[in-house]
Amino acid sequence: MARPRVTVSEYRSYELPADFPMILLHGEEWRISPVPSTRLHFHNCLEIGVCLNGSGEMVMEEEQLSFSEGTVSFVAPNVLHTTWSSPGTMSLWSYLYLDVEALLKESLLSIPDLPKFNRMLRTGRTLLYPDACPGAYEMVCEIITEMSQKKSGYRACVRGLLLAFITRLLRVYTRQEHPADKQILALTPALEYIHHHYMNTFPMETLAALCHLSPTHFRRLFHEQIGTNPLDLLHQVRVAASCTLLRTSNESVSHIAGQVGYTSLSCYNRHFLRIMGSTPSDWRKSSDGSRRSVVTYTGWMKAETSEEILQKND
Numbered sequence: 001m002a003r004p005r006v007t008v009s010e011y012r013s014y015e016l017p018a019d020f021p022m023i024l025l026h027g028e029e030w031r032i033s034p035v036p037s038t039r040l041h042f043h044n045c046l047e048i049g050v051c052l053n054g055s056g057e058m059v060m061e062e063e064q065l066s067f068s069e070g071t072v073s074f075v076a077p078n079v080l081h082t083t084w085s086s087p088g089t090m091s092l093w094s095y096l097y098l099d100v101e102a103l104l105k106e107s108l109l110s111i112p113d114l115p116k117f118n119r120m121l122r123t124g125r126t127l128l129y130p131d132a133c134p135g136a137y138e139m140v141c142e143i144i145t146e147m148s149q150k151k152s153g154y155r156a157c158v159r160g161l162l163l164a165f166i167t168r169l170l171r172v173y174t175r176q177e178h179p180a181d182k183q184i185l186a187l188t189p190a191l192e193y194i195h196h197h198y199m200n201t202f203p204m205e206t207l208a209a210l211c212h213l214s215p216t217h218f219r220r221l222f223h224e225q226i227g228t229n230p231l232d233l234l235h236q237v238r239v240a241a242s243c244t245l246l247r248t249s250n251e252s253v254s255h256i257a258g259q260v261g262y263t264s265l266s267c268y269n270r271h272f273l274r275i276m277g278s279t280p281s282d283w284r285k286s287s288d289g290s291r292r293s294v295v296t297y298t299g300w301m302k303a304e305t306s307e308e309i310l311q312k313n314d
Contacts, residue, residue, distance in 0.1 A: 010041035011233060013195070013240040014097045020155055021045075021102045024147040026094035029302035032056065032085045035309045040080035040227070044195050044237075045097050046121065048165075049073040050140050054091025058083045060125040067091075072128040072136045074169065078191050079125045080227070093303075094144050100166065107163050113170060120173055123185050133172045139165045186211055187225055190218070194230070198237040199261040204230050235271045238262065242272065246284040253280045 016023060032054075040059065055068040060081040067073070067083075075081050085091040100121055101108070111117045128136045143161045146154040190207035207230055208218035222230050238260040245256045257268035257280075272280045304312075 010039050011044075011236045011240070012041050013044045013237060015241075015244055016045060016097065016099055021099035022147065022158065023097050024094070024144060025097070026144060026148070028092070030093050030095065031090035032083055032093055032303050033306040033309055034085040034087050034089055035306040035313075036084045037082045037304070037309045038313045040082050042078050042080050042226075043075070043097065045077050046100055047073070047075040048096045048098070048140060049075075049093050050137060050144070052092045052094060054085055054089050056083065056085035056089070056091050058127060063125070065127045067127055070130045070137045072133070072140055074120075074124055074126050074128065076120070076122055076124045078188065078226075079123065081125065096140070096143060096147070098162075100162065103159055104163055104166070107159070110163070111170070112167065116170060116173070117166070120170070122188055124173070126173065128169070128172075133168060136165060136168055139168070186213070187222060190222070190230065191226075191233075194234055194237055198234060198241060199259065201261065201263075236275060239272050239275045242268070242280065243276070243283070246280060253284070256280070 014023060034056070036057070049072070051067050051069055051071045051073075053069045055066070058065050058067055058073060058081065060075060060079060073083075083093075104111075108114070108117075130137055139161050143158050143165070146157045146161070189210040193207060193210055204219070205215050208215045211218055213221065219229060222228075222233075226233060228236075242256050242260045245251060245259060246253070249256070251259070253268075254265045257265050260268075262268035262271075269279055272278075272283070276283055278286070
């Protein structure tokens, strides 16, 4: 199957719990459509997925790879990717979104090759097949079980399993040097700065300086790699953050606009409408039934349907 033409990229942000930065998304709502999306997306954190049944294709940057039951996906932050199932089927996946360094900070010195480990966390993208990385699928499934059941001591179990998984991955991970790897790595300081400082006002030249690039080169490289310009991404991150506050708090819309960096309510409303398709007030009303007071994230709660994908493709 030919790779679909990519016209737009999407930023999907997950707010990880501060005390244990990992969330699990799984269940029947994570059956993946067989319709290929023309949009690649990227996350603010590491994604580890497992295909529980079915098969299909996954695009990561310029590579298209096939998956089947037992495949594990490893996708670093800011890596563009998308997944679709084989024609006429709906593969079932479970996903972990996490901050490995925060979870394993007390165990990092035991990592056998820290430079390689750091490169993998920043730019890694691969599918792990059972024959190439024995035990990877079982370890990730165990992490999912622990995160799902949350029995006594589950956090210690998860950390141990995660360390074992990362160590196993490092044994078999052969990083191919793609020009895009180095280019997206060059943009990492800017992407991380936007994610952590979106609520502040700063010139785009600040981002270029963080990447040691001229403003002109920075803007061109950013658009080539991310598919949008830095200011548009900043608005996407701000709106995503505001969605969490709209869903999980009773603060006024104007107060939330200020919290995420907008000094003008009209400006906030305009960008929210452009990105989300409705006003903040209308979006809050429509999501009242799914508000959460503890778990807060602004990514996708379920896989997109074929109809939603086709609508975006149009």
